[in-house]
Amino acid sequence: MLTWGVFHHASGDAVFPIVPIPQQTEFEQDPIPAGDTLICTIPFKKAGNLILIEGDADNQKGSFILDTGAPRLVLNLTYFRDVKARSQTAAGGISGGIANIMQTTVQNFKVGNYKYKNIDADVVSLGHIEDHIGVKVLGLIGVNMLKSFTVMIDYKSNLIKIKLLKRKDKFCFRKMLLKDTASYQTMQIRLYYNKLIVAGLMSGKKLNFIIDTGAESNVIDSRLPDAVLEKINVTGRILLSGSSYKKVEALNGNAEGLSLSGIPINNLPVIVTNLKDMCFAFDFCIDGMLGFDFLSLHIVEINFANREMYLWN
Amino acid sequence: MELIMANLKNIFYKSLIAVIVLFTVTSVKCFAQNKCMLKNGGMHIVINRHQTVASLDSFLTRYNLTDLDVKDYYRPTMTDSLKAKGWTILSLTQDEITISKTLNALEGFKDPQNTILISNKNNSPIDFPKLSEETVFGYNRFVSKPDYAVRNSEVAFFLRGHTNAKRVLISGTFNNWSTSSGIMIKRDNGWVLNIPLNPGKYWYKFIVDDNWIYDEDNQNKEPNEFEDYNSVYYCCNYTFKLNDYANAKRVYLTGSFVDWDKNKLRMIKTDKGWEFPVYLTNGTYTYKFLVDGKWVADPLNPNKVSDENGGYNSVLTRGTFYTFKLKGYPNAKQVVLSGTFNNWKEGELLMKKSDDGWQLPYVMRPGNYEYKFIVDGNWITDPSNNKITKNDQQTFNSIIVIKPNYTFHLKGHKEAKNVTVAGDFNTWNDYGYPMSFINNEWVLPVYLSSGKHTYKFIVDGNWILDPGNKLWENNEYGTGNSVIWIDKK
Numbered sequence: 001m002l003t004w005g006v007f008h009h010a011s012g013d014a015v016f017p018i019v020p021i022p023q024q025t026e027f028e029q030d031p032i033p034a035g036d037t038l039i040c041t042i043p044f045k046k047a048g049n050l051i052l053i054e055g056d057a058d059n060q061k062g063s064f065i066l067d068t069g070a071p072r073l074v075l076n077l078t079y080f081r082d083v084k085a086r087s088q089t090a091a092g093g094i095s096g097g098i099a100n101i102m103q104t105t106v107q108n109f110k111v112g113n114y115k116y117k118n119i120d121a122d123v124v125s126l127g128h129i130e131d132h133i134g135v136k137v138l139g140l141i142g143v144n145m146l147k148s149f150t151v152m153i154d155y156k157s158n159l160i161k162i163k164l165l166k167r168k169d170k171f172c173f174r175k176m177l178l179k180d181t182a183s184y185q186t187m188q189i190r191l192y193y194n195k196l197i198v199a200g201l202m203s204g205k206k207l208n209f210i211i212d213t214g215a216e217s218n219v220i221d222s223r224l225p226d227a228v229l230e231k232i233n234v235t236g237r238i239l240l241s242g243s244s245y246k247k248v249e250a251l252n253g254n255a256e257g258l259s260l261s262g263i264p265i266n267n268l269p270v271i272v273t274n275l276k277d278m279c280f281a282f283d284f285c286i287d288g289m290l291g292f293d294f295l296s297l298h299i300v301e302i303n304f305a306n307r308e309m310y311l312w313n
Numbered sequence: 314m315e316l317i318m319a320n321l322k323n324i325f326y327k328s329l330i331a332v333i334v335l336f337t338v339t340s341v342k343c344f345a346q347n348k349c350m351l352k353n354g355g356m357h358i359v360i361n362r363h364q365t366v367a368s369l370d371s372f373l374t375r376y377n378l379t380d381l382d383v384k385d386y387y388r389p390t391m392t393d394s395l396k397a398k399g400w401t402i403l404s405l406t407q408d409e410i411t412i413s414k415t416l417n418a419l420e421g422f423k424d425p426q427n428t429i430l431i432s433n434k435n436n437s438p439i440d441f442p443k444l445s446e447e448t449v450f451g452y453n454r455f456v457s458k459p460d461y462a463v464r465n466s467e468v469a470f471f472l473r474g475h476t477n478a479k480r481v482l483i484s485g486t487f488n489n490w491s492t493s494s495g496i497m498i499k500r501d502n503g504w505v506l507n508i509p510l511n512p513g514k515y516w517y518k519f520i521v522d523d524n525w526i527y528d529e530d531n532q533n534k535e536p537n538e539f540e541d542y543n544s545v546y547y548c549c550n551y552t553f554k555l556n557d558y559a560n561a562k563r564v565y566l567t568g569s570f571v572d573w574d575k576n577k578l579r580m581i582k583t584d585k586g587w588e589f590p591v592y593l594t595n596g597t598y599t600y601k602f603l604v605d606g607k608w609v610a611d612p613l614n615p616n617k618v619s620d621e622n623g624g625y626n627s628v629l630t631r632g633t634f635y636t637f638k639l640k641g642y643p644n645a646k647q648v649v650l651s652g653t654f655n656n657w658k659e660g661e662l663l664m665k666k667s668d669d670g671w672q673l674p675y676v677m678r679p680g681n682y683e684y685k686f687i688v689d690g691n692w693i694t695d696p697s698n699n700k701i702t703k704n705d706q707q708t709f710n711s712i713i714v715i716k717p718n719y720t721f722h723l724k725g726h727k728e729a730k731n732v733t734v735a736g737d738f739n740t741w742n743d744y745g746y747p748m749s750f751i752n753n754e755w756v757l758p759v760y761l762s763s764g765k766h767t768y769k770f771i772v773d774g775n776w777i778l779d780p781g782n783k784l785w786e787n788n789e790y791g792t793g794n795s796v797i798w799i800d801k802k
Contacts, residue, residue, distance in 0.1 A: 273418070
């Protein structure tokens with residue numbers, strides 16, 4: 001809802017009942033980081049399996065969640081209530097929870113060695129996330145902040161390494177650290193509406209998975225065809241709660257026979273829930289999310305420039 | 314050759330029979346099984362109607378479906394009850410009931426900040442524990458070096474070696490696991506940093522040139538999810554001492570805080586005798602020393618109770634006593650103190666008769682408590698305490714705050730009759746905790762645990778945000794709650 005504009009959902013039983021409204025253009029420009037192209041190592045801490053890194057937004061220092069599920073910088077309204085609003089996007093209706101999203105420009109943003117100037121940010125309440133993880137959260141660092149980088153996430157060592165890539169820069173951590181092609185796997189990724197997408201295949205059905213460091217669990221859509229659902233061994237029912245105060249039922253299970261970018265993935269733990277709101281264009285819907293439960297099994301490098309993701313152990 | 318063929322045939326037929334028998338058994342079993350699966354966009358559940366209650370219970374528990382009203386198979390209202398819960402009855406036969414339910418989408422799920430909340434983990438592994446206020450007892454165990462030096466309540470953390478490192482930080486619960494502060498200072502043989510700490514349990518790690526490591530000199534470490542460790546340091550607040558016994562070979566300390574384990578706490582020899590520093594939270598403990606196998610009560614401590622073996626255990630009480638007092642009631646037979654500190658038990662804390670009434674000294678941890686006196690069965694508030702709040706039964710409780718660490722302020726509102734504070738700290742009590750008007754402002758000192766707290770003021774019945782605090786977040790009513798974070802060291 002934040003980048004891709006406002007959608008109205010047609011009612012009915014269509015599988016993806018979405019009629020799009022043209023994307024807003026005001027956020028087309030990606031923020032450009034300034035800093036040297038040396039490797040920058042950022043130790044992070046985790047809270048509820050989320051990656052917290054320290055950043056500085058216009059002289060407010062604190063923890064930001066590295067969230068590849070967010071398209072761009074998001075600031076927590078509680079601490080950025082007084083910022084100069086650029087505009088307000090009405091986004092009520094479908095999601096219900098949020099009536100208005102304030103947008104602002106952050107003049108100076110610092111993370112690791114890198115500085116950004118005049119970058120756009122959404123300002124929304126992240127109070128429920130703070131309550132969920134018990135940590136003060138200033139905001140979310142989203143995908144468009146990372147587009148010029150290759151980013152290596154090592155959950156085991158609580159480190160990320162990032163390196164600014166110049167044009168045609170062939171650098172990647174995988175090349176630096178791994179010579180043996182047998183010890184890593186390469187997945188092709190796409191960037192679409194500032195979403196990181198990897199192509200999946202299950203029971204012959206093509207699926208779009210979003211890579212989301214801001215998700216603790218893997219998620220798959222309950223509205224997929226039965227041929228796909230049959231491959232999920234249900235382990236139990238759970239209740240999910242979002243920012244609103246209502247809960248919905250979902251199922252826990254393990255997915256069999258999934259391949260991601262051609263690589264077979266065995267026994268992937270997933271939450272099965274209705275993803276009807278996860279469409280970002282009339283022809284483009286998310287079928288699933290890959291979160292901590294998938295990413296933390298490996299050292300992960302996401303090379304935004306080459307549009308590749310490397311996984312190694 | 315023929316014999317071999319005959320044998321093979323024999324084996325073939327036997328196997329065939331075995332397969333058929335096996336198949337029959339399996340298919341019978343299949344029929345008998347309950348199923349929970351995904352179909353047509355939702356939950357699809359098949360329940361066998363010829364099974365024991367125990368087997369059905371185990372299925373419902375395993376799949377977290379215990380709210381399903383399917384136990385009483387032949388009750389006609391069963392299907393109504395399922396329908397009311399949103400289930401569709403697909404089929405109902407003598408043998409099976411098949412029900413389904415579509416999964417609904419979570420509101421606002423597509424907002425990226427909400428996907429963060431989607432989790433099937435009730436308890437995430439603790440990689441970076443938070444400040445603990447629950448720890449009762451602890452002590453330090455260092456290898457190849459004594460405990461960290463403590464001076465003026467500053468602890469000198471030390472990392473041996475790593476002298477070629479460019480930058481070393483210490484990160485832990487005392488600095489919210491900061492990855493930028495806690496910069497250590499280089500010495501000839503390692504890195505040091507003095508950190509002011511209150512008594513308690515702390516988790517920490519070092520960050521050596523951006524890499525996290527635990528303290529290898531510290532044997533107190535707790536594993537995290539990835540088979541790595543967090544080091545644990547106890548900032549001690551009490552030292553057990555036993556003078557003399559200079560010739561003893563081994564002296565152990567034991568007591569209620571270690572479940573009377575006799576071999577755990579080996580005391581350290583000093584010039585004067587033996588000692589053992591510990592962290593102990595407020596409370597009452599019994600203990601004894603074991604000197605070369607012989608039991609010795611603490612000769613320096615006059616407080617003792619029977620050990621039920623003809624001897625004595627020493628008694629140690631940590632924390633300050635608060636003496637509850639009730640004046641008058643000379644003819645009462647029994648006065649009991651009851652409150653949130655003892656889960657409103659009605660027969661535990663018997664007050665003692667004093668010259669002018671009743672009293673009871675009692676040790677409490679820092680916190681906000683509500684209490685009442687029970688005088689011969691009648692519940693009354695503390696007449697000497699004007700801090701009262703309403704409870705669920707719409708009667709009043711008295712309030713006491715032990716070791717307040719934060720004061721709410723509300724300037725002005727001089728004419729207001731009743732100003733109170735409600736928040737998560739008092740479970741959003743509708744009446745609130747009353748503030749006092751002092752020096753032209755309303756104030757209320759309270760105890761707040763570390764972390765985030767939300768609250769509001771209630772001025773003569775009107776709920777308002779704290780005008781002196783610019784931090785607030787929205788609530789379910791769209792009216793906002795003020796937000797504060799309590800950091801503690």
